[in-house]
Amino acid sequence: MKKLYYGVAYYDEYMPYERLHEDIRLMKEAGINVVRIAESTWSTHEPQNGVFDFSSVDRVLDAMYEAGISVIVGTPTYAIPTWMVKEHPDVLATTKQGQGKYGARQIMDITHPVYLFYAERIIRKLIGRVSRHPAVIGYQVDNETKHYGTAGDNVQHRFIKHMRHKYGSIEALNDALGLDYWSNRINSWEDFPSVVGTINGSLGAEFERFQRQLVTEFLAWQVAIVNEYKGEGQFVTQNFDFEWRGYSFGVQPSVDHFAAAAPFDIAGVDIYHPSQDELTGIEISFGGDVTRSLKGSNYLVLETQAQAFPHWTPYPGQLRLLAFSHIASGANMVSYWHWHSIHNSFETYWKGLLSHDLQPNPVYNEAKTVGADFARLSNELVDLHKRNKVAMLVSNEALTAIEWFKFPDGSNYNDIVRWMYDELFRLNVECDMLSPYVTEQELERYDVIVVPGLYAASDSLLHMLNTYVEKGGHVVYSFKSGFASEAVKVRTTAQPGIIEKACGVNYQMFIQPKDVGLRGKQGYEVLSCEQSVSTWMELLTPISADVEVLATYQHPQWGNYAAITRNRYGKGTATYIGAKIAGDKLQLVLEQVLEQAGKISAEQRLPQGVTLKTSYNEAGQKVRFYLNYTAETQRVAYAGKDGLELLDKRTIGSGEQIVLKGWGFCIVKEA
């Protein structure tokens, strides 16, 4: 990219009265230099089957070009028009809950030829029309694409073929998935039942993997069409999103982000998060680390919140902090959903930069300072890159498997992911994200790999992790890792199976903890704590002389079993955490591993709520972001080489104290 982009989603089609030139005037004042259009307005662009009207696109492109604002054009395929559903009701996805009803977006069967026919036609019409327009810098295909639970007869039909292709014989299928159980055995391909009612977690997980594959294929199909039109310097992106808990929480269950990202030129994402007193910066960091890792490069925040919900209206200063937080994680664009608040329909209370009155307001006014600073610092802050030596390995397969076999307290995979990620964040240790399809070379770029709840994994991945340790790497596993095969078949050995070799412990029994604490062994007394174990615990027994038991359980019956262990294996270490321990205890365990690996230093020890993010610019200069996610003024000692604070253009000497106002931040570039 050439510059930082500051943008908004803009819907001329939703405007209650003619606003285009007034909106552009206000955008210019706020430093908005890119808008994102068209991804949800098919029914406006194709009011009747085969009748097209792109006048709103044309006029927005022309006006934006004139104003010097770039445009990202979306393919309008994620919300289908009424005429299509009236003509072909079965274009609506049939899910486990039955046939869908018209109304919401994202309700169609993404494999249905009727949908694909019409989608392809409008993509070609729209992108063919705009691709030469000088305002257009890139394309977004579809939006927050998922499979929408499509599971009708046609999808089942394809799934059976997929299973036959994958397993070859019916015998192999039954064996891998354990279908004998409860008489689910399929003895002939013709007998294959719809899986919507299955209780077999292995079969269910296979189907969900197949559904994710449908998303990957659908996106690649769209990209291939758009690529036919894409001009020099234009990009194609997708707006990925995350497990949604009212905000962007964790790994997306319905999409394999790593696989789906392959055909795109650049990764895009939306990130939403609590605000006001609940603002922590963690979701921005987590979402950024995932998205940056998809293409190993900078990424676009295609959507994030301006005012959004009433409880997300930012406090004064927060909007600025948020924008620079995204940059600190490696974003090259920060774009709000959306410019103006919607006056009807469904997301009326998901407010934009402008309220419903379409006039400047305190949040808009703060955006103006962001826009000005983005413009001023664009050269300094664009294309910043990371040199992380710590990575986290996340897995859709593990996620799905744990959905089928939830923890007794209802915790799921992302609870484990965030439990570990959040403590890394609090330690100011930045990380990249790896998929289960990582190669050995990719692994070896990192000194420490953190592995949360890798419940289902292939033998080869686990062997690779063993080798990684043997060669000098450090791995931290949580409980449940290594437990089952890719087909969610529990290993028939003592647990944790293959990784026992590197970890030097095993177990046969596991417990739902109640009134269980930790007792730190010699040198680890700091881990001792009552009532610090929840969700799950494994009764670990060391099996190698090189195992150090960091802590045992504090419990009248289970007190002889180890809870946390570290094994020296080859040139590296493998740490195994057998239970969900309290966050502060986990932090201590992680910190120690990082210290051993030399991946944490004094400068990362900052006041609570203050975060340090470090990047490198094109010239290789180190750029530090100090971000204060608290309402209080904070003081930190600058630990880098003498540098320049970029916002104030002020030199900062090594060791000099930096004062951060509440919800404030500063950016220091080493000379």
Add this chain to the structure above:
Amino acid sequence: MKKLYYGVAYYDEYMPYERLHEDIRLMKEAGINVVRIAESTWSTHEPQNGVFDFSSVDRVLDAMYEAGISVIVGTPTYAIPTWMVKEHPDVLATTKQGQGKYGARQIMDITHPVYLFYAERIIRKLIGRVSRHPAVIGYQVDNETKHYGTAGDNVQHRFIKHMRHKYGSIEALNDALGLDYWSNRINSWEDFPSVVGTINGSLGAEFERFQRQLVTEFLAWQVAIVNEYKGEGQFVTQNFDFEWRGYSFGVQPSVDHFAAAAPFDIAGVDIYHPSQDELTGIEISFGGDVTRSLKGSNYLVLETQAQAFPHWTPYPGQLRLLAFSHIASGANMVSYWHWHSIHNSFETYWKGLLSHDLQPNPVYNEAKTVGADFARLSNELVDLHKRNKVAMLVSNEALTAIEWFKFPDGSNYNDIVRWMYDELFRLNVECDMLSPYVTEQELERYDVIVVPGLYAASDSLLHMLNTYVEKGGHVVYSFKSGFASEAVKVRTTAQPGIIEKACGVNYQMFIQPKDVGLRGKQGYEVLSCEQSVSTWMELLTPISADVEVLATYQHPQWGNYAAITRNRYGKGTATYIGAKIAGDKLQLVLEQVLEQAGKISAEQRLPQGVTLKTSYNEAGQKVRFYLNYTAETQRVAYAGKDGLELLDKRTIGSGEQIVLKGWGFCIVKEA
């Protein structure tokens, strides 16, 4: 009416053995002078298609007449017989949840010609048969009528025509309802989808208004039929009810009471409410105020609880208090559901005046005192009327709109209505109820109008309220008032839109409060309170020099914004309450407005739990009810002119102390 009626619902058809003469004997002892019959027993009266058997009606009419007990005959149309459903299964309403199942009452499609054909036939048969019977004083058509969610293809078909009629062009429809959003735009009437899956709040609210219209039409249709038979002096009524939260809570969402009441001679209602230690009298007062306002006259309590649920079994004294509470609100009839407890089926634990043993019991014995007093005081207490100068404006449209856009904490419209109503009640300020279709003259009968959450409203109504203030009226608005158009389109101006003119404040931003209090401005320190704001808050800014800021928010970030304001506009004032503040603080705000308007006086300041209701008899004499909704003895000073306590026939001097026993009451008529 000529007299007070004391009644019961009576079902000879449900009796486990021959009881008629014994029941009448017990009724006479209890002073029961009216029974309500037949509204739920179609399958007894028409055992087979076209075969009629009204013998139970005939014999009850004859026996009651002989005993001097009047009868209200219901049209038996709210519970359909099995033969109809076997012949025509599609007579069951298809709702958002799909096709209905036979079993409950109120499950049919009230627009279905099969149902209408059979309903008309039995109405004509039954009413034609009984209308000349001297026992019959009136008719109830159907019962607790609603639309039962009917939303099948036939209803959708009519709805489309209704939309075309209302909006004229497809363009106007799309604009008003904002259908462009998420590609919901309808570009041809043929494309109009079923709205059962819509996510568009404007379209959804239109459909619910249409469904309420179906109820209005259905009731008018029944009334027209019955009117063909109605004799001199007979009336036609309907049994309206309320939002049900296990008891009668607030405005009925599925019926526009004001519109539906038009064809009736007199309004009827059922009111149920918590009892024992939870008895407050508020539901009786609220339900009474609504129902009295429908026809601007006295009303019938067609159903209220005798023993009902186990937790509603009245304490000794409560049954009496309740009966006179209804009279104090303007009822001319108090009738229990029901005479006897049912031995089978569904409402077995909704107990009547008699328990399942059909013998006298303590509650029945207390009813005997009520019956005797009703008879004795009938001339004094019949046709009492109100001269209220305070009114509350309630709106089905606002209710539906807020259902579509619920408050973040789940609160809905009726929570706001009751929040304001309950404080008026506690201030002993009686009010009438107004609909959004009120005329200017009607408005001007009142000195103070309280307006809870008028979220969706026409421009004309809001302009009329501005004019009302300008001419000298006082309005108290809650937050959210004026926010959206009738079509639930948020106004494109600063909020609260049109009423900003009278209120002199506006806002662009709103918050979900957390740890927010009030800080009373000079002269209003009494409003200061920590943690007193919940549900919703608007960041108000005065825009007029005449605005007095009563309170600002107590919060580190939002402390500069006003929370409560009062504006002098023309000759009146408009008070705007921008947040859900604690009840006691709201009471202070209301009290002050009422004081300014001269609508509250010392006599309304009574011990907590003691309520004063004031009416006028035909002679224009003031009649005061002092009602003690506590278990303790209470003392109040009688503030009227010298008068007569009607129960004891004792004179009461002005200023004299009145002693009210726990759950007791007294009635004083000024001389």
Add this chain to the structure above:
Amino acid sequence: MKKLYYGVAYYDEYMPYERLHEDIRLMKEAGINVVRIAESTWSTHEPQNGVFDFSSVDRVLDAMYEAGISVIVGTPTYAIPTWMVKEHPDVLATTKQGQGKYGARQIMDITHPVYLFYAERIIRKLIGRVSRHPAVIGYQVDNETKHYGTAGDNVQHRFIKHMRHKYGSIEALNDALGLDYWSNRINSWEDFPSVVGTINGSLGAEFERFQRQLVTEFLAWQVAIVNEYKGEGQFVTQNFDFEWRGYSFGVQPSVDHFAAAAPFDIAGVDIYHPSQDELTGIEISFGGDVTRSLKGSNYLVLETQAQAFPHWTPYPGQLRLLAFSHIASGANMVSYWHWHSIHNSFETYWKGLLSHDLQPNPVYNEAKTVGADFARLSNELVDLHKRNKVAMLVSNEALTAIEWFKFPDGSNYNDIVRWMYDELFRLNVECDMLSPYVTEQELERYDVIVVPGLYAASDSLLHMLNTYVEKGGHVVYSFKSGFASEAVKVRTTAQPGIIEKACGVNYQMFIQPKDVGLRGKQGYEVLSCEQSVSTWMELLTPISADVEVLATYQHPQWGNYAAITRNRYGKGTATYIGAKIAGDKLQLVLEQVLEQAGKISAEQRLPQGVTLKTSYNEAGQKVRFYLNYTAETQRVAYAGKDGLELLDKRTIGSGEQIVLKGWGFCIVKEA
């Protein structure tokens, strides 16, 4: 039976690799002498329609025989193969929720001829093949059989005929079930609607009784087929189970255990229960008492937990305690579900004796001690019988009726059953279970009958209970007893209806208690307690001079009513408990009745958590089990005649102190 059986469910079909001989080796080491096979593996045994493969059965039988391990063969009919559902989708039960989906077990219509045809064929094939095999000692037909909610058109059709047969005339039907209410009256058999939507509790209860009858018929049909093949000395059993609340809680709602047990040679059962610190022994005792009572004899625990859920992993010592607890209740077999933990599918976390690694582990090691002791003590502990003089009367009809008319706090029938049962258990008073179809002679075997919540009951049963008291028996009734007829028609007399005669009290009114306590009358001050009444209370009035009021209510309004009464009637007494009182108060009431009846003695007063179970061996010698369900060491005084502690072969003198370790037990046989 000849010996104690110690067993496991064994599924060669589910094994991830060849294990048979290794498994048998480990079983032998653990003293396993019986396995249970084949009840869930139809799709393995009949891979295609009409193609059979019993090789896994054959090889298991041969290998077990060789090892001296007996086998119980199940008919594999409770989980249907995919080919059947593909050929005949309507074989899946249609329930209130609609058509079923393939996947789980227990989803078919047990009345469907397609299912019955295939089920009969495989039963004959399998049982015909194995019945002469010397390893086979018996058969289990189906498993945990229920009706699975089957309620489709075919079942409705049969139900109508059943109703016509039962009631004869449509008039009688309408009268008994109260169908007039809400126009549900059926005036012609052709009009009979599907009852899936009924709101009539009487009709609904009739249908559920009919569904239970379907289970009885289905099981009898299977038994008849198996009996054709059953050899000398072989038995047929069924695996009954209980109301499931995450564990075996109470009376099974979907099966009439007493009726269904008739055709079986011996009753079998599965019992699961909380463990670790939540282990109380009550579920084992309750389930055992029910199952023992079905045939009046010893029974088989066909399934109980080994490791099962993470929170049920037994503490050291608990597995032993549990096994002997079953024996103490009269079991002749304790068999785990299951041998090995499952590696795929659904019950992966319902762990067996072996974990997924299929190796010895601490629980397995403890099982070895059980197996050894079972073998050693088999002659001493097999065929122990009870001589209980206390019984509890439980009723499916009352259970269903209370489901239709739940208590206001959501409590149901089994909450009342367990409320009473648990206090008997804590008093160390053992009881048998009686059904409503008990005969007068059977009743008279007992001195005390405890009757929880007998809400729906025939006149004849209640008269019989009156007679029982008159002749000298003692009955303790809870509230709600006697309230309604078998057809769930509330009695039209004062309550508790017919039993008023023996109880000497009646009531007309009942309350949902709030802040209500007890006030013990003279001599019963021990019952006084504030806030001790919950769920339900009846306002009792003594009507006989022989009534002793044990306690009245402590409440400002209801304080004059009796809460607990005892009446001397004839030669016996009837105690009536009108409210759900606190458990410790109930215990006092029960204890006093038992003392009067001479059915409790000093030896039953033991430290909390220590249980005494008493049986008799074939020689008539008394055998006492002292079971310590606490983690602490307990001391008890042995109260029997001089005897022999069977585990240690140590003599114990009368009065000698016995020391029980935490989760320990001892067994003393009188000399």
